Amino acid sequence: MTIDATAPAASEPACAIWNPSAAARWSLVFTPVFGAFIHMHNWHLLGQPQEAARARRWFHASLAVLMLQLFTSALNARLGSEPMLLHPVGLLFLVVWYFGAARQQARLVKARYGASYRRRSWDSVLICAVVAGAAYASTSALLSLLLDATT
Numbered sequence: 001m002t003i004d005a006t007a008p009a010a011s012e013p014a015c016a017i018w019n020p021s022a023a024a025r026w027s028l029v030f031t032p033v034f035g036a037f038i039h040m041h042n043w044h045l046l047g048q049p050q051e052a053a054r055a056r057r058w059f060h061a062s063l064a065v066l067m068l069q070l071f072t073s074a075l076n077a078r079l080g081s082e083p084m085l086l087h088p089v090g091l092l093f094l095v096v097w098y099f100g101a102a103r104q105q106a107r108l109v110k111a112r113y114g115a116s117y118r119r120r121s122w123d124s125v126l127i128c129a130v131v132a133g134a135a136y137a138s139t140s141a142l143l144s145l146l147l148d149a150t151t
Helices: 020-045 049-079 086-113 123-149
Strands: none
Touching: 020 049, 020 086, 020 123, 049 086, 049 123
8 A cells, every 4th residue: 555645745744753663673672562553653643544544453463463472482381392483473473564564654754754753752652662561571471380380
């Protein structure tokens, strides 16, 4: 899907947005769940509801992959096996998400606004991402312990 980078002809978005390229880079640390969430909100702020809905689908798919990794990891702990397929699947999903969705927003913002647009602060969302990551790690460890204890 292509988006006209010139419409609407505005020098800057009405609201401050997060840098979409930085969101994609942060997804290397915080998974595509983080980047898709940021891009979903950016699309809303950019007045692109169809793209926001598409980003929401990527967000849900990212959550599904993360949950699959969580349960597969716990199951592997129970079975005493190594999760050989988990890491490549997560990395592959990140690459597919980047080329399938993230790059489009970065290109649109660069074409339409260049480097001169109001930017949202990363402080609160990065703190939330760290808390969510800690909760995910804790849940993964607890689930693995619970499943391992039943053997």
